[in-house]
Amino acid sequence: MRRSVLGLAVLLAGTLSLGACDNAATFDFTIVSGSENEILEPVVMAFCAAQKVACHMSYLGSLDIGLGLRPGQEATVDAVWPASSIWIEMFDSGRKVTHLQSISQNPVVLGVRKSKAQSLGWTAGPVTTAEILKAVDGGTLRFLMTSATQSNSGASAYLAMLAAAHGKAVLEAGDLDDAATLDQVARLLHGVERSSGSSGWLAQLYRDGTRKGAVYDAMWNYEAVIKETNDALRRDGHEPLWAVYPAEGVAVADSPLGFVARGRGQEVEDFFIALQAYLLSPEAQAQIAATGRRIALGRAAQAPPEPDWNFDPGRLATAVRMPEPAVIRKALTLYQEALRRPSLTALCLDFSGSMAGEGESALRQAVSFLFSPERAAEVLVQWSPKDRIFVLPFDNEVEAVWRGTGSGDDQARLLGQVLTMSAGGGTDMYGCVRQATALMVPFLARDDFLPAIVIMTDGRSDGDPAGFLQARAADNGRIPIFGITFGDADRSQLETLAGATGARVFDGTKDLTGAFRSARGYN
Amino acid sequence: MSITRRGLGIGLMGASAAATAGYVYLRDTPWLQAPAALGGFIGGEKKAFLANPRTVAALAHAGFAVDGRQAGSVEMVRAPELLSQNPDFLWPSSSVMVEIARQSKLPLRRAQVILNSPIVVYSWSNVVAGLATAGLVARSPAGYATIDLLAFLKAVLADASWASIGVEALFGKARIAATDPNLSNSGFMFAGLVANLLSGDVATPDSLDKVGGAVETLFRRMGYKSHSSGSQFEDYLAGGPGAYPMSVGYESQLLEWIIADPARWSRVGRSASRPVILYPVPTVYSAHPLLTLKPAADGLVDALMSVPLQTIAWAEHGFRGPLGAPGAGAHPEVAAMVPEHLDAIAPMPEAAVMLALLERLAA
Structure with a gap:
């Protein structure tokens, strides 16, 4: 009817x-x-x-x-x-x-570079979450995964990890208090090499990385997005991602x-x-x-199988049942505040003369949001005490270096320090990035953190990106440099830095606070 | 065949006589008058039946133009914001609602079960094949499948894996999904059925004290629960055996789906996993009692009980009649897959027990 x-x-x-x-x-x-x-x-x-x-x-x-x-x-x-x-x-x-x-059904799977999957022995049969954990623990596997609090594919992968770690069909609120479960999931999340707020952008990052020789091991994403990625990889003559469906069950997005x-x-x-x-x-x-999406019974035929990367939408995939909304909420807060890989973030804030007035006040508002735990928590981008933060206000030189953790006290102090700044002078963002990099490198040796430099600027910077990138030591290449534009900022300089480091530029001209928030979803 | 002149003459005469007789008969029947407009609340699963043009015509013929607005069965007999809209009738999906309506002091005039549909478990042929090897599912001689629901629920409560109950194709623990019993009738009925099965008889306040915890556990282990029986059924079909291996619903839902597009059903019949209806033994009937609140609606009971409307309800929407018997004229595929009689039907627990159970299951 x-x-x-x-x-x-x-x-x-x-x-x-x-x-x-x-x-x-x-x-x-x-x-x-x-x-x-x-x-x-x-x-x-x-x-x-x-x-x-x-x-x-x-x-x-x-x-x-x-x-x-x-x-x-x-x-x-x-x-x-x-x-x-x-x-x-x-x-x-x-x-x-x-x-x-x-409209369609989309399992979230782990796509592993095929040669990597072969070396791990994962092309021969079902792979359990325990085996994935072993590879992460042993340092042989890193993956891209969207932020569980900002994007569904990350949330799905994370909730499936929790369920698998606890060995239950459905997560209940009490399971999130189980120390062994949380330890296992935190270790799994240590495998996150890059994060983002968007599944589509993450796939782009993987493809760009492959093109540039910065090869990633793996990526959590929708089965259909892995297919889209593999179609592109094949066209470029690169090896595909092998689809791993964790045997305990995959989360299925119902679109x-x-x-x-x-x-x-x-x-x-x-x-x-x-x-x-x-x-x-x-x-x-x-x-x-x-496009590789799974279609409900009787509506159309599924896409044909592609055995070279383990794709067969006609094959049964045991799904993880979604928990109650209250349990999901608790799990997401837990991710943001305790389980995710901690952020190592440097904020380069433009306090040059052109920021005087409106720009300055928008920047103060944005930073107030960023360092107000209860406001940031509303949209699940709050810091955790494990995070390490550097704030570097700059004009033609870096005016100060303030550092802290993501604890409430440190955030309040950092906010107070930023609020003392007033605009003046010229603009050199490259100097700020150089100094931020120097501050971050010692932390990278420990491999505990997910690093990012975020530059907020409203103008044209002295210096040029190509020269800067050339001079940048090879071992610093893994710190992505994100940009947030304001006013009549020269987007091209930021785009060049972001493009070369696998980051992106956010438009803060209409909503600077929103742009900072989006950037946090990538770190 | 040729028609002789004489034959034609007789035919014309006959037609004219019939027309005269017809007019004499019809001038006293309601359909030459404007149908009486009636408004009320209905459970969502009956929306398609009431919107069917043949239903509308048959009701008009009986003198009624019915505007049925969708509302949850529990809320329509209790919620002041719905009752203050002054409905002429209520058409919930469970006979327990008659009792709750009486307790709510509604001015009930007539209360008559019009349609019935047993609560069933929807599964998939490949899952069912496994459950059959474990003895949880049996085929009746007539060809339909029954499930030992109590044994299955005990397996879920014991954290049994799918493999341990014969289903090798699925990984992990056995589970079943129903709708939120506080919002949707099929989940409500299933909660009653589960309480009965675990109590060993129709659940009472005493037995609920003993089995209430287990019912809570079963519903908690379902995780996210849909708010509507209709969306739950669509999720079941869309998700397939991996996402919805076992899903609670009404028998009428799959029947209506088959009848709506028989060609689709033939296509589905060729796929590796096909929807299968499992009849719990015993099960409960989701009865659809019409409760009239205004004199103008009293006649609606008789109209809906008439043969033409009962036939549409069964043949096009899969609803059984007031006594649970299938009607005539069903699609042959449907006729072959449903039992003629369900022998083991348990009554729902009384309203007080159900309300206490709802409270326990409130999220």
């Missing part, structure tokens, strides 16, 4: 579009989605164009999509398409989202598409219903299956 109602809606939408005699769009329709769905944008857009609706797809991490659904938040989109319905369950307590339906009612009338809701019906039609499902 539901099918025929949807069929009717498609027909209706079709009739509406036939009625429109010019090419002008009848209305706008905005969708916010997880980055892994970027590959499906053409499928969505083709339908929108046929219906003469101007669709806009934007991409956010699962946490951000969830935060936008909290009670009291004004709805700014017409549809949400996060990686997993758990993020809607956790945040949409007012039940704003309706017509929620899974739900839901409607957000915000009083735009029946026409908009009818369009959504038609769009969803289209995406679930055999024709669209076949296109979606071709």
Whole structure:
């Protein structure tokens, strides 16, 4: 019955579009989605164009999509398409989202460089979490994984690790107090070589790394994203990632598409219903299956197996059952405050003359957010006492070096110190990066930390990035240099540094606090 | 076949007589008058039935235009914000709700079970094959599958692995998923069934003291629980045996899914793992009693009990009649897979026991 109602809606939408005699769009329709769905944008857009609706797809991490659904938040989109319905369950307590339906099923797997997988003996049969832990403990395996608190693929991998470590089908709140479980998961997370707030960006990092010879061992990501990566790797003549499905079970993301009612009338809701019906039609499902996504029974055939990297969407993968939302919340806080690999972060803050006035005040606000534990905790980017932080205000030279841990006292002190600064002088960000690097190198020897330098600047810096990168000692190459732009900042200098070090640049011109927050998701 | 002139004449005469008789009959029947508009709350699983154009026409023929708004069964008999909307009728999904409605002092006029659907466990052919080797699932001579639910629940409570109960294809511990009993009726009914099975009889306040902890453990081990029986069933189909090896639902759900697209069902029939309905022995019926609150709605009971509407309910939506018997005219695939009679039906525990159980299971 539901099918025929949807069929009717498609027909209706079709009739509406036939009625429109010019090419002008009848209305706008905005969708916010997880980055892994970027590959499906053409499928969505083709339908929108046929219906003469101007669709806009934007991409956010699962946490951000969830935060936008909290009670009291004004709805700014017409549809949400996060990686997993758990993020809607956790945040949409007012039940704003309706017509929620899974579009595809996506196990989160560990893709291991094939030669690495072979040397570990993992291409011969099932691999257990205990074996993964052994490889991490022995220093033979490092992986890329998105931040569990910012992105669904990281959260999924992390929750599956917890469940496997505890040997239970489903995590319960009490399990998160078990010291042995926590120890095992912290050791597994020690394998994180790079993190990020986006699954799509992480895959890009892997591909770029391979191209540049900075070869990573492995990456936790959606089975379909591993396929997308392998397709690209093959085109470039590189070895693929071997898909490891931890035998204890994999977390499966259900990619739900839901409607957000915000009083735009029946026409908009009818369009959504038609769009969803289209995406679930055999024709669209076949296109979606071709990207390596698993398709529900009877909708379309799965993508053909690719045995050279252990891919077979028709094969049964035991799924880890998602815990109750309250348990997930507790687990995520635990990740951020205790279990993740600690951050080693240097903040290079531009206090040059051009920052006077508005820039200075925006920077103070952003730093206040960053060093206010309760505010940072709301969006799960709080520091932990294990973190090591350097703050370096600079103009044409570094004005001060303040250091601390992520403890509450240290954060308060660092904030107080930043608030004493006032803008003046020229701009040389390279000097700051050089000094930050020198401060960080001794810590890197211990291999305990996930390092990052974050430069916030509003202008054109003296010096040039190419010369700077050349002079940079080879052993410092593993510290990524992130950029946050403000005002009329010269983005190209920051882009060059970020591109060369596997980092990215965040736009702080509209929302400096938001940009700092995003950057934290990568460290 | 040719029609003779004489035959045609007789035919015309006959048609005219029928038309006259028809008019005489029809001028006293409601469908020449405007149908009476009735509003009320219904469980979500009956939405498709009420929206079916043939249902709408048959109800109009009986003189009714029914606007059924979706609400949870428990909330519709208790929530002041729903009752203050002055509904003409309520159509929840469990007969326990009649008792709770009486306790809520609702002005009940008629309360009649219209439809029935047994609570079942949805599984997959490859999982079921394993459970059969362990003796947990049996095939009836008629071809449908029954599950020894008590034995399965005990295995879950004992932390048994799938392998130890015959299912080699799945890793890890045996589990089953139901909806949140405080929000959705199928989870509510399953909680009652579980309490009965663990008590060894219909659960009472005394037996609940003994088995309540185990029921809590079972529901806690389900992890995340869906808020609606409809989404749970869709998640089951979408997730497949890896994600939803065992999922609680109504018998009508798969039947409706098959009838909605028989070609899809044929395609599915060829796949390595197919949906299988497991009938717990005993099980409980999710009855669908219509509760009328206004005189205008009283006649709706008789209309819904009429043969045409009962036939649509079964043949197109998989709902059994008030006594639990399947109707006529089902899709042949459906007719072959469901038992004609369910012999072992347990009553639900009484309302007070269920309310106490809900409290224990509240997250």
